[in-house]
Amino acid sequence: MNAPRRTALFTVAASAALALSLTACQSGEGTKAEGTAGGSDTAASAQASGSGGSKGSAVGTAHKSGSTGSDAAAGSSGSSGSTGSSGTSGSKGSTGAKSSGGSSGSSASAPLCAAKDVKVTAARQDGPPYTHIVLTAKNTSGHSCRMAGFPHIQFLESHKQDVPSVAKSKPAAPIVLNSGDPAYALVKLSDGGVDEDNEPVSVFQLELEGDSTVIAVDASAGGGLAIDPAKALTGYWTYELRNGADDF
Known part of the structure; x- marks a missing residue:
């Protein structure tokens, strides 16, 4: 159990x-x-x-x-x-500067006008006693050229020296003529009146600055010119006659 x-x-x-x-x-x-x-x-x-x-x-x-x-x-x-x-193409605006600068540059680079490039004529200024004449030089060359200085004038065979120039008539900028353009120069002949020192001239000669070629200028119209060599003066070539600068 x-x-x-x-x-x-x-x-x-x-x-x-x-x-x-x-x-x-x-x-x-x-x-x-x-x-x-x-x-x-x-x-x-x-x-x-x-x-x-x-x-x-x-x-x-x-x-x-x-x-x-x-x-x-x-x-x-x-x-x-x-x-x-x-916007610097705005310096295109500087394209305007280029035109004045360019024109001045082209003025400086234009060749001098030679005797063969221009035709020179003379005309009496104002009325009697005809103390001044105006010379006109027209560019007939077909290209641009520069009229420098003043005309080197000899009125008489007995006076071989050039007619003196008047400094105040000198233009501020070069005178560049396009084809067909004229330039002018004022020339004093005498003080006027009948003077025993005056001599009659029907033709005279001049030379351009930088060119020794003699240009004969006909002055026979109206009986010719009465020149007083002691009083004669010439102005510079310019685009137009200017009061003050051409008063001599």
Whole structure:
């Protein structure tokens, strides 16, 4: 009777031990599962953080790209500002300066008019006693040329020196004649009146500045000219006669 009882007790104890063991096992699996789930959550959280970081860096990248775009826009703004430098084509306006400078340059570079380039005529100025004549030199050359200085005139064979020039009649700028254009010079003959020093002249000669060719000028119209060699004067070549500068 004691043996069956011990056997029953051993069976009960073994069953209890098995139950405890199974419980422990289940508890371990639950812990492991929980741990795994916790780990998964942690990994998911880390992944979310990571992707958040990626997103953040993507936003940063987009922002950076945006700012780069701004820089490019600023750059193109700058270059369009430099388009304003095409306003330096306003220095085309400096094209007006070029025309005056150019004309002065062409004046300086125009060749001197030679005797073969012009036709010189003489006409009395005003009425009696005809103290002055006006010389006209017309450019017949077909090209531009420059009338320099004053006419070098000799009225009489007995007076070989040139008629003196009047400094105040000198023009401020070079006298450049286009083809067909005239230049003028005023010449004083005498003080007027009948004077025993006056000599009649029907033809006289002159030379142009820079050319030793003698030009004969006909002065026979109206009975010729009465010249007083001591009083004779000549003005410079000019585009037109000017009051004050040509009063001598």
